Amino acid sequence: MNVTMLGGCVKGSDGALWKSRRRDLDRPREKDFRRELPYWLVLLWSDKDRAVGWTTAVAHATTVEDVTVIATESLSKRFPRVTALDRLSLDIGPGVTGLVGANGAGKSTMIKILLGLSPATEGRAEVLGMDVRTSGAQIRERVGYMPEHDCLPPDVSATEFVVHMARMSGLPATAARERTADTLRHVGLYEERYRPMGGYSTGMKQRVKLAQALVHDPKLVLLDEPTNGLDPVGRDEMLGLIRRVWTDFGISVLVTSHLLGELERTCDHVVVIDGGTLLRSSSTSDFTRTTTTLAVEVTDSDTHPDGTAALRAALAGAGVTLHAGVEDGLPGAGHILLLEAAGEETYDLVRDVVADLGLGLVRMEQRRHHIAEVFRPEASPQHEDPQHEEVPAR
Amino acid sequence: MSTQTPQPSQAAPDTTRIHNIGYRSYDGPRLGRSYARRSLFSQSLRGAYGLGRSAKSKVLPMLLFGVMCVPALIIVAVAVVTKQTKLSIEYTQYAIFLQVVIGIFLASQAPQSVSRDLRFRTVPLYFSRPIERADYVLAKFGAMASALFLLTSVPLLILWIGSLLAKMDFGTQTQMFGQGLLSVALLSLLFGGIGLVMAALTPRRGFGVAAVIGALTISYGAVSTLQGIAYGTDNLGAISWLGLFSPITLIDGVQTAFLGAPSSFPGGEGPGAGTGAVYLLVVLALVAGSYGILMRRYRKVGL
Numbered sequence: 001m002n003v004t005m006l007g008g009c010v011k012g013s014d015g016a017l018w019k020s021r022r023r024d025l026d027r028p029r030e031k032d033f034r035r036e037l038p039y040w041l042v043l044l045w046s047d048k049d050r051a052v053g054w055t056t057a058v059a060h061a062t063t064v065e066d067v068t069v070i071a072t073e074s075l076s077k078r079f080p081r082v083t084a085l086d087r088l089s090l091d092i093g094p095g096v097t098g099l100v101g102a103n104g105a106g107k108s109t110m111i112k113i114l115l116g117l118s119p120a121t122e123g124r125a126e127v128l129g130m131d132v133r134t135s136g137a138q139i140r141e142r143v144g145y146m147p148e149h150d151c152l153p154p155d156v157s158a159t160e161f162v163v164h165m166a167r168m169s170g171l172p173a174t175a176a177r178e179r180t181a182d183t184l185r186h187v188g189l190y191e192e193r194y195r196p197m198g199g200y201s202t203g204m205k206q207r208v209k210l211a212q213a214l215v216h217d218p219k220l221v222l223l224d225e226p227t228n229g230l231d232p233v234g235r236d237e238m239l240g241l242i243r244r245v246w247t248d249f250g251i252s253v254l255v256t257s258h259l260l261g262e263l264e265r266t267c268d269h270v271v272v273i274d275g276g277t278l279l280r281s282s283s284t285s286d287f288t289r290t291t292t293t294l295a296v297e298v299t300d301s302d303t304h305p306d307g308t309a310a311l312r313a314a315l316a317g318a319g320v321t322l323h324a325g326v327e328d329g330l331p332g333a334g335h336i337l338l339l340e341a342a343g344e345e346t347y348d349l350v351r352d353v354v355a356d357l358g359l360g361l362v363r364m365e366q367r368r369h370h371i372a373e374v375f376r377p378e379a380s381p382q383h384e385d386p387q388h389e390e391v392p393a394r
Numbered sequence: 395m396s397t398q399t400p401q402p403s404q405a406a407p408d409t410t411r412i413h414n415i416g417y418r419s420y421d422g423p424r425l426g427r428s429y430a431r432r433s434l435f436s437q438s439l440r441g442a443y444g445l446g447r448s449a450k451s452k453v454l455p456m457l458l459f460g461v462m463c464v465p466a467l468i469i470v471a472v473a474v475v476t477k478q479t480k481l482s483i484e485y486t487q488y489a490i491f492l493q494v495v496i497g498i499f500l501a502s503q504a505p506q507s508v509s510r511d512l513r514f515r516t517v518p519l520y521f522s523r524p525i526e527r528a529d530y531v532l533a534k535f536g537a538m539a540s541a542l543f544l545l546t547s548v549p550l551l552i553l554w555i556g557s558l559l560a561k562m563d564f565g566t567q568t569q570m571f572g573q574g575l576l577s578v579a580l581l582s583l584l585f586g587g588i589g590l591v592m593a594a595l596t597p598r599r600g601f602g603v604a605a606v607i608g609a610l611t612i613s614y615g616a617v618s619t620l621q622g623i624a625y626g627t628d629n630l631g632a633i634s635w636l637g638l639f640s641p642i643t644l645i646d647g648v649q650t651a652f653l654g655a656p657s658s659f660p661g662g663e664g665p666g667a668g669t670g671a672v673y674l675l676v677v678l679a680l681v682a683g684s685y686g687i688l689m690r691r692y693r694k695v696g697l
Contacts (some may be wrong), residue, residue, distance in 0.1 A: 115522055137524045141424055145522035153514045155448060167433040168523045170424040179420060186417060196448075212519060217420035249417045 068126070069094055069220055069252045070114060075123035077109050077276070084109040086276040087123065092254065096246045098263035098270040098284075099256040106276040107256040108148070111222050114254075115140055128219055141170055144213030144221035144251075148228060151209065154198025158189055158208045161197065162215050169216035176215075183211045186249070187241060203234040210241065214251065221245060223255040227262060239266045293323065294341045296350055299360035307359045308335050314353045315339060320346060335362075431529040434520075438537030442503045443544075451506070458499045459545060462492055466549035470556025481557055481567075485574025486655035488553065489546045489581055493642050496585065497610045499545055500538075504589030505602030507534055512597040517692065531688045539586035546578035573653040581645045584677055585610075587684025588641055594691045613640035618660075625660035634665035638676055647673040 070092040077085040084106045101107050112118035114127050116136025125132045127139045152161065159180055166176035184193045187207040192200070197208060206226060213221050226242065227235045243266050245251050257263050263270055264284050272279040296311070304310035316322055321340035341347065347364070354361045437446065443459070444452030469482055489496060511517050520530055554571040558564065592609055593602040617640040624632040637643035637659060649655040651670020656662060665673055 117521060137427055137526070140522060141426065141524045143522075145519070147515070147518050147522075149515055151515045151519055153510055153516060155451075160446070164433075164437060165519060165523075167437075168430045168520060168525065170426045170429055170524060171420070172423060172425060172429075175420065175422050182418060216424070250419070 067094060068092065068129070070097075070125070070127055070254065072125040073123050075110075075113065075125050076121045077106070077113060077118070078121045084276050085113075085120075085273075088273065088276065088278055089123075090271060090278065090281065092269065092271070094246075094252045095268035096243060096253040096255065096266055098267035099254055099273065100258065100260055100263060100270060101256075101273040102258055105258075105273050107273070108224060109276075110273075111145070111224060111254075111256070114222065115143065115145060141216075142219050144216065144218040146209045146213040146221065146223045146226060148224040148256075150205070152197045152200075152205055155196050157195055158184060158193040158197055158200075158204075158211070162208065162212050165212040166215040171216055179215050179217065180211075183215045184208075186244075187211045187214070188237075202229050203231075203237070206230060206234070206238055207241075210238075210245075214245065214249070218251060220252045220254065223253060225256055225258070227257065227259075235262065242266055294339050294346065294350070294364060296337045296339065296354075296364045297335050297362040298337075298354055298357075299362060301358055301360075304357060304359060307357070308337055310357055311354060311359065312337055314357060315350065318349055318353060320349065427524045427526070427529060430523060430525045431533050434525065434530065434533035435537050435540075438507050438534055439540050442507060442537060442541035454502050455499065458495055458502075459548075461495050462545055462549050463552060465492065466552040466556070470552060470559070473556055473560045473562075478560060479562060481553055481562070483553070484655060485550050485553060485570045486577045486649045486653055487658070488549055488574065489578050490642065490646055490658050492549075493610075493614070496542065496546060496581075497607060500542065500585050500589040500610070501603045501606035503541060504538060504586075504593040504606055505596070505599045507538055508590055508594045509597055509599045509602045512594065513599065527689060527692045531685065531692060535586060535590060535685060535688065538590055539582045542582035542586050543579055546582060547575055550574045550578065570654070573649070573655070577645060577649040577653050577655065580648060580677060581642075583681045584641055584645065587681050587688075591684045591687050591691075594688055610641060614642050616640070617643050621660050625663070630661070630663050633659050633661070633663045634669050637665065638673065641680075644673055644677050644680075648677060 068091055070090065072088055072090045074087040074089055075085055076083070076087050088106075088110075099107055099110065109118070113120050113125055113132060116127075116132045116139050119133065128142055130139050132139060162180040162184060163176045166179055167173065171179060184190075184207075187210050189204060189207055189211070192204065197205065200208070206229075210221075210223070210226065213223070223242065227238050230238055239262060242253055242255055245253050246268075255263070255266065260270075260272075267284050269281070269283050271281045298307040298311050300307040312322060315337075321342075323338035323340070339346070339350075350364060351361070440446050443455045465483075466488070472478070473481055483491070511520070517530075521527070525533075550571060553574075554567060557567040557571075588609060589606050592605040596602045596605055617636055620636050621633050621643075624630070624636060634647065637647045643659070646655075646658050647665045648670060650657040650659075650664030651667055651673060655664075657664025
């Protein structure tokens with residue numbers, strides 16, 4: 001590492017001033033592994049950004065992954081006429097967690113309880129290790145919340161609004177302004193942040209809503225249907241942003257959605273609830289990344305009037321597992337060939353076969369299995385669920 | 395769980411890479427609930443005068459503030475020039491004479507303060523932060539009452555300074571000024587409470603404005619008409635009891651009974667100390683009631 005020692009500080013090659021600290025282990029996010037450091041380990045801490053580096057090779061940081069962010073134990077919430085949550089026990093670790101359920105499945109009730117705003121009928125819940133019943137205010141200080149509905153006054157600018165919300169979270173005035181500028185930049189709002197929010201597009205409004213949830217640097221954000229009302233591009237951007245909240249900012253995310261498909265790319269973990277009970281809780285990598293389905297579409301040529309059939313025959317001859325079914329109900333489905341990609345070589349094989357046949361390759365893309373299939377084991381694996389929109393993996 | 399941890403968890407010296415990921419965490423103080431309540435209070439108070447809002451929204455409150463002060467300045471100027479020994483208006487009467495201005499100020503600013511948060515559903519954002527319902531209500535109530543107090547007490551201050559410039563008796567003027575301040579403080583609390591309750595019950599700002607104006611003028615119109623009839627029919631006892639039914643006559647009654655003010659009731663038939671105690675109780679009950687209603691109102695808004 002290109003660093004030079006300057007007194008108590010280290011100057012990095014990028015000009016950033018790195019301070020070495022042994023104490024000040026007060027940042028709870030890192031606390032868990034820093035506490036275990038022997039004193040001779042020097043933690044580098046930048047005044048520019050939060051990236052940390054180690055000066056010794058033996059820095060085996062214990063993970064932050066075994067920490068529980070949200071834990072509930074037979075949590076129930078009953079209203080006079082409905083049971084919103086029914087003995088729900090969950091254990092959610094750091095990372096991006098998707099909370100999936102149909103409308104009325106209990107997602108919003110869950111968020112209210114987690115914020116300490118609505119008492120549970122029975123059972124208990126802990127957020128960041130604090131009991132929701134007794135430590136509501138402390139939890140809300142370290143948790144961000146983005147509501148599903150519109151919540152922005154149209155006649156103030158994003159900057160003014162987010163600064164105010166930062167102060168409501170307890171940040172002093174100057175810090176509130178600095179953090180607001182930073183956060184709005186991170187969510188992708190630049191010059192327009194000085195304009196009244198009434199003129200914003202839905203995508204920009206969603207970004208401001210996300211920014212106000214992040215402005216006080218929480219340890220956890222609860223995002224209620226953040227992709228609601230967005231077009232496909234806006235949806236993709238929002239999902240990418242949510243992913244970055246964890247990977248770049250280190251803030252754990254609980255995101256609710258009623259669309260299973262869109263969470264598979266974003267979440268490390270998906271919890272499905274229905275009628276207030278837990279249907280399934282599992283890691284997305286467990287069931288969406290084991291095998292890859294490739295979708296291939298080719299043109300027809302003079303020698304091969306039906307290019308798809310010719311390719312199917314050629315690939316079958318080369319020993320590739322082909323899915324018999326095509327995507328029913330989708331336009332142009334008859335021209336799309338689905339096959340099992342065992343590894344890198346399958347891609348090359350398809351390319352070569354298509355070239356040998358003299359066909360034009362229109363597209364070749366990955367199709368992940370849908371979470372929907374996993375939760376409905378009786379569904380035939382050959383059939384994509386036509387009710388769920390296709391999500392090409394990136 | 396397969397996650398990408400934000401921090402490089404293991405690193406040998408030669409492979410250490412520092413990613414400039416640009417996100418800065420916040421290590422500074424978090425000042426918590428009481429700070430948030432104070433911030434909300436000052437934001438709402440400034441907002442009542444259009445500060446921190448668009449230029450357009452500064453016009454009306456500033457204009458009304460000016461209208462409140464101009465008569466005081468004229469009175470003072472006349473008093474100084476003509477070397478009067480007594481101001482031509484009582485401190486306690488000033489707010490009563492300019493009640494229409496106060497009413498317009500309240501009707502325009504109370505909905506601004508609470509209806510917007512309800513209408514644009516910003517309230518859940520507050521309650522997902524450390525402050526609680528009581529903090530929100532207290533901050534908004536306090537800010538509205540303070541804004542009204544500013545509006546009503548500054549003219550009194552002008553009168554008092556003017557009276558000293560005109561070399562009137564310091565002791566008497568100061569005592570009367572103090573009584574005037576007490577009276578407008580009570581008025582600010584009462585009007586602030588009534589205005590906020592009206593505004594909080596109507597998420598649409600226009601309705602809020604109409605409701606506040608209506609509550610103040612209709613009740614005052616009805617009470618003064620009935621008082622006039624009572625006076626005309628020589629039913630003098632009824633006059634002071636009728637005064638209990640409108641905010642401004644309530645204040646008038648309290649200051650007649652306890653703050654040495656001349657009554658504005660027909661024939662100057664203000665309440666005595668006994669009836670005055672009832673007035674004071676009603677005022678305090680209304681203030682407390684407004685707080686209670688606001689608390690109830692926001693219980694449902696939660697998230």
